[in-house]
Amino acid sequence: MPELPEVETIRQRLIKGFEQSPSILNQRVRSCQLLWSGSLATPNPQTFLSFMPGQEILAVNRRAKFLYFSLSDAYLVVHLRMSGDLYLEKQTETAPYRNPDHDRFWMDFDSGWRLVFNDMRKFGRVWLLNDTSKLFSKLGPEPFDEKLTAEVFYGMLRERSRQLKPLLLDQHFIAGIGNIYSDEALHKAGLHPTRVSSSLNGDEAKKLLDSIRFVLSKGIDQKGASIDWVYRGGDFQNYFQVYQQEGNPCPRCGHPIEKIKVAQRGTHFCPVCQRRSS
DNA sequence: CTGGCTCCCTGAATGC
DNA sequence: TGCATTCAGGGAGCCA
Known part of the structure; x- marks a missing residue:
């Protein structure tokens, strides 16, 4: 169950690249697929799927257990909850350590790589937002915040x-x-x-x-x-x-x-x- | 404000 | 063997 260290590890790997996978930074979205619509908190699937193509991943950050991707014109926020995970893998391959039956969402990049959101228990959620402040407004301080003396x-x-x-x-x-x-x-x-x-x-x-x-x-x-x-x-x-x-x-x-x-x-x-x- | 409980889900473990 | 029940867990939301 991903907590802060697990989410942070996923973030670092997406930014730096991991094993054969490249960095997700500056990757451009070609297309998306929503395999279980319940994973999408907002907006509706049609709006979401038509918005995403052409967006670039400019940054990957973390707030609490949320990961959020700065896109060209919005933020894509992901909460993994209990069983969610993110994989960057080739569009033609499936990593052996996950069950593709539990793939809920993916986005394909121009580079041929694919970011997969896999979530067996379906508790995880994805948000596409112009502004993350409302979603994050009630969260307590980050444990490593220097202001938290x-x-x-x-x-x-x-x-x-x-x-x-x-x-x-x-x-x-x-x-x-x-x-x-x-x-x-x-x-x-x-x-x-x-x-x-x-x-x-x-x-x-x-x-x-x-x-x-x-x-x-x-x-x-x-x-x-x-x-x-x-x-x-x-x-x-x-x-x-x-x-x-x-x-x-x-x-x-x-x-x-x-x-x-x-x-x-x-x-x-x-x-x-x-x-x-x- | 606090605690208690339910719901959302699946699959492993346990019980009969 | 096979079926049914129980449990785990993050977070929102409800009620007392």
Whole structure:
């Protein structure tokens, strides 16, 4: 499930080229195909398909878990949600590691390369917009934003009284964190997932922010995590301390990792290293 | 403001 | 073996 590090990895690969694939920058769209119209959030398919040909990819950026492509005359925004992925491959070939039955959308470039949006569970969405500000307006800060200091983060935690786990998952609070990295960050910080945000002191807030940045950086360094049948290449899964480690010893103290439900989400933690009050 | 729940989806895992 | 049920998960939206 792509979170910030996975989305960032995809972005870097599209920009720099990956394996045999070239950079997507300056590629010109020749034609598009929408294989499942539900993937298109806006506009309607006819408008979308007639607009795209001739557009060039000028930039690829990321906001939270959204990827957005600056085109000649608009923005193409993609959210991968659970199972989405993007592949740049030759129009005549299908990469062996994906199932073409789950292709939802692609665009063919003049160069003979094709950008494929593949999404088994159909939760992912594509938007064609003149302006991204409305779509992004309610998102919380980027975790690596320099303006997000420990003091600011402490204030954000204090003005809410929510459990830490659902708060970290809330994209309006802070952007880009999903289930894997929230569990890893809370373990690194030694904080219980149900601890109430307003109960943290300044040191704990700083430790949590540092831990969020540490695990996200590590994830980016490892080119993301490859779990389930989704995504490929990254190996952050080999560095999980708690995520999907139920019953395995905590790397820090050796106590078995427990799995509970918090706000309907599977949550992994060490009951010794992450006590409810500390 | 907060939590709880549903919906959207598919396929792997589990149960009988 | 084969069928049915359960579960996972990001995010929007609804209700209490």
